[in-house]
Amino acid sequence: MKILVVAHRFPPKHQTGAELYSWRLARRLRKEGHEIVVFAADDDLMRRNYSVRTSDVDGLPVIEVQNHRLHRSFEETYIDPRMEAAFVDVLRNVRPDLVHFQHLLHHSVRYPRIAREAGIPSVLTLHEYWLLCGRNGQMQQGDGSNCERPSLDTCARCLCTFMWARQKIDLWMLRGLASVAKLTGVDLKAQARKLRLRRLVNTDPQSLSEEEIEFMRGQLLLREASVRDMFEMVDAVIAPSPSLRARFLEFGLDEESVILHDYGTDLKPFRNLTRVPRGEKLRVGFMGSVQPVKGVHLLVQAMADLEGLPIEATIHGDLSSKPEYVRALRKQLTPSVNLAGKIPSTAVPRFLSELDVLVVPSTWWENSPLVIHEAFAAGVPVVCSGMGGMADLVKDGVSGLHFETGNADDLAAQLRRLVEEPGLLERLVAGIPEIEDIRRDARFHSKLFEAVLLHHEELAAENDIEDLALDF
Structure with missing residues (x-):
């Protein structure tokens, strides 16, 4: 066919x-x-x-x-x-x-x-x-709050504050910045984005006129x-x-x-994968886009709360797409957190084999995150936000633990349980379900x-x- x-x-x-x-x-x-x-x-x-x-x-x-x-x-x-x-x-x-x-x-x-x-x-x-x-x-609305379901009025207000198009001046500006970056190595896209947002978007839903909202409803x-x-x-x-x-x-x-x-999931790279035994510290990992909606800041904040406990975290993801966000993360880093950057797909099985638990702290609903499939394929339980597709895949107390979405304190509490509760990690590993092969x-x-x-x-x-x- x-x-x-x-x-x-x-x-x-x-x-x-x-x-x-x-x-x-x-x-x-x-x-x-x-x-x-x-x-x-x-x-x-x-x-x-x-x-x-x-x-x-x-x-x-x-x-x-x-x-x-x-x-x-x-x-x-x-x-x-x-x-x-x-x-x-x-x-x-x-x-x-x-x-x-x-x-x-x-x-x-x-x-x-x-x-x-x-x-x-x-x-x-x-x-x-x-x-x-x-x-x-x-x-998810502009302020980061999640929508339970579409609502005509809420969606109209939300989209009135959303930059859904570029203008030609943006294209010319971005092309120029790409040329500057190629010649000098200096990336000015973050600064340009801030100026562009100020110019194009009214970010205050309360200041919208009824005419603007009614037009977007239509x-x-x-x-x-x-x-x-x-x-x-x-x-x-x-x-x-x-x-x-x-x-x-x-x-x-x-x-x-x-x-x-x-x-x-392509299970071939995970067959015959040798797990690295747990050492003195609980090894926590994150893989994915390093941006606010993925909740990386929640993991960084949780690790700060756990400083002094035998726990360490490695964060893998592109650090160039949201430079302002990454700078804010770096200011909060503790010695127990390694902001490691991109990881090639061929290195994912080995990275997972060296973890005790993967954290998926997304602040939006997600669908069926591939990273959870891969963690389970590697025999790694998952701590995740207790909502949407994440909660569908990870059964709380069986194959992982849930925490309240957006709550770094609750994430820290769940990670603390893995450090302090004898046998909990082993029970979660035993509860990992079979993963569908590609x-x-x-x-x-x-x-x-x-x-x-x-x-x-x-x-x-x-x-x-x-x-x-x-x-x-």
């Missing part, structure tokens, strides 16, 4: 959860005998907006379109006619049997309709809440209608976590149409794709459609 995979970003340049999973699943599906082509968006500011380039990533043909997010309206954040034109070209040239939409951020929610009208079935995987939340899909109703139409166009929807699935059922999706199926995950997708394609062909036969091949 020829499958077109649509992703918002793709490795090797982009290496966060959804991108890595899309890449790993695509590689495994190719090994299962499918022909895979990837269509992704990118944001290389030194390339022309909407220009197309092709590359090869581990044998996967990847078609990338530059989308610099120079949106002329809020509508273009989810319906982008020029990205749609690129998608039509890809469908015409690739002629896939099926499209797997991994993410439509930076693309257009009308892609599934375009595919349906071209006679091509599609499957959509949900990775977070972008289809419900226009603010990065995190169901925009959100249009967005919701477009998203609902998109769901009508896909043939199957996959939700990796119960929490994520529940949110979309609340949105109105039919229970039978949303398949609960968690991510698979090979079995790929076979699940193969069967689903085959069923969707068969159903599509049966419908075509019932409607006496002789040929559903592309005809643009």
Whole structure:
């Protein structure tokens, strides 16, 4: 089967959860005998907006379109006619049997309709809440407070204070700064971002006019209608976590149409992994994006509270994306915390083998964090925020411990338990569940794709459609 995979970003340049999973699943599906082509968006500011380039990533043909997010309206954040034109070209040239939409951020929610009208079935995987939340899909307001569910008035106020587009002056400025950084090594992006935020965004929701809020309410109703139409166009929807699935059922999706199926993990690097025995100190780790929403500051604060106890922490993640945040973290560091920077994916199993516990302190809902899957694959229990997809994966007191989201004192209390309670760590290790292998995950997708394609062909036969091949 020829499958077109649509992703918002793709490795090797982009290496966060959804991108890595899309890449790993695509590689495994190719090994299962499918022909895979990837269509992704990118944001290389030194390339022309909407220009197309092709590359090869581990044998996967990847078609990338530059989308610099120079949106002329809020509508273009989810319906982008020029990205749609690129998608039509890809469908015409690739002629896939099926499209797997991994993410439509930076693309257009009308892609599934375009595919349906071209006679091509599609499957959509949900990775977070972008289809419900226009603010990065995190169901979190500008002040960091979490939303239980979308609310028209709350969302309108929130998005009035959100910088959802760039202007051309931003593009020119960022290109200039990139050139300066290349020539001098001096990175001024953080300072430029502060100026840009002051210029473009009213960050005080209380000072918004009723006209601004009412306008955004109307925009959100249009967005919701477009998203609902998109769901009508896909043939199957996959939700990796119960929490994520529940949110979309609340949105109105039919229970039978949303398949609960968690991510698979490449377990090969974890086979025959030799665990490094615990020493005198409890070894705590963090892996992920070093930014506020990931709660790294909570771990740093908790470790400060535990100073003097036999415990140490290593934090791995990109330290360049949020320089102001990293500077604030450095000011709070105690000798027991090592801010270690990026870790290559090939080094992850070894790093985990040297830990006693992994901390996932995210302040937003999350979906099904890959880092928890990898920790469990390495036999490492997890201390996490007790909400969303994290709580779905980590059973409190069984395979890890929960702490109150955003509460560094409670995180410190849970880590203290691991230091002081005899046998607790061993019980948590024994409670770690089996993790889905990426090979079995790929076979699940193969069967689903085959069923969707068969159903599509049966419908075509019932409607006496002789040929559903592309005809643009």
